[in-house]
Amino acid sequence: MSNKVHLGHTARKRFGQNFLTDSNIINRIVGAISPDNDHIMVEIGPGLAALTEPVAESIDKLTVVELDRDLVERLKQHPFLKDKLEIHQGDALQFDFSQLMQPGKKMKVFGNLPYNISTPLMFHLFEYAEHIASMHFMLQKEVVLRLSASPGSKAYGRLTVMAQYYCQVIPVLEVPPESFTPPPKVDSAVVRLVPYEQPPYPCDDIKQLQHVTSTAFNMRRKTLRNNLKGLFSDEDFSNLNIDASLRPEQVSVAQYVALANLLSSKNN
Numbered sequence: 001m002s003n004k005v006h007l008g009h010t011a012r013k014r015f016g017q018n019f020l021t022d023s024n025i026i027n028r029i030v031g032a033i034s035p036d037n038d039h040i041m042v043e044i045g046p047g048l049a050a051l052t053e054p055v056a057e058s059i060d061k062l063t064v065v066e067l068d069r070d071l072v073e074r075l076k077q078h079p080f081l082k083d084k085l086e087i088h089q090g091d092a093l094q095f096d097f098s099q100l101m102q103p104g105k106k107m108k109v110f111g112n113l114p115y116n117i118s119t120p121l122m123f124h125l126f127e128y129a130e131h132i133a134s135m136h137f138m139l140q141k142e143v144v145l146r147l148s149a150s151p152g153s154k155a156y157g158r159l160t161v162m163a164q165y166y167c168q169v170i171p172v173l174e175v176p177p178e179s180f181t182p183p184p185k186v187d188s189a190v191v192r193l194v195p196y197e198q199p200p201y202p203c204d205d206i207k208q209l210q211h212v213t214s215t216a217f218n219m220r221r222k223t224l225r226n227n228l229k230g231l232f233s234d235e236d237f238s239n240l241n242i243d244a245s246l247r248p249e250q251v252s253v254a255q256y257v258a259l260a261n262l263l264s265s266k267n268n
């Protein structure tokens with residue numbers, strides 16, 4: 001049988017379907033998620049239920065968002081899951097997570113994500129950060145390195161700054177290709193993202209932080225002065241005590257927020 005067929009389902013490449021089959025890894029991920037009834041539990045891309053089943057075992061209700069209609073049909077027929085699942089068929093990138101909110105409860109979101117949508121999906125979820133207690137995602141290992149990078153390292157970039165603005169980032173475990181069917185071409189890793197109750201460096205307008213970071217990292221080899229020429233003067237940099245000759249990867253989250261806040265105040 002082809003290694004693309006698992007539990008009678010042919011994996012669809014366009015949906016990033018690599019199903020987890022390693023029970024040891026599955027147990028460790030479920031332990032990290034720590035499912036409970038005090039949170040709104042939400043899974044993105046349940047697929048053939050490798051994580052869905054053990055997570056649902058210990059709780060009363062689990063909400064899932066799955067794009068693949070065939071997999072949604074299977075979940076609807078599932079012997080014990082069908083009574084516990086609230087199933088939303090559709091694209092998680094377009095999904096309005098605010099419809100799941102309940103007073104006094106935060107969400108715990110998790111998923112073995114299709115790698116082609118993982119970065120935009122995290123950006124989408126950051127919009128709901130204040131309503132989220134934790135997120136656990138299986139990602140390309142390289143993306144976990146970017147999320148958790150420190151200033152000065154090669155992996156430090158726009159995704160790092162935006163993720164660390166909203167969340168504490170904790171790498172949880174590395175997962176080899178053999179843990180999946182079919183095996184992906186890259187190494188994977190699980191990350192825990194814990195949104196801050198109060199961001200340590202509050203930003204007045206998140207759009208400005210997005211604007212400053214995407215402009216700054218446009219040319220990684222250029223200095224901050226060059227990349228942000230149209231936005232800030234030398235005087236602005238010195239007022240903020242930021243060395244304009246730094247490369248974008250040498251600038252801390254706090255410094256990017258300070259730049260974004262200056263931009264907001266200029267525009268007002």
Ligand code: SAM
Nearest residue numbers: 015018019020045046047050067068091092112
């Ligand atoms: N959770 C399962 C596992 O661990 O074995 C499946 C993981 S597989 C890497 C990704 C899952 O996300 C698939 O079930 C796929 O159909 C689903 N998916 C792909 N794109 C999606 C999207 N835009 N929104 C929601 N689900 C999506």
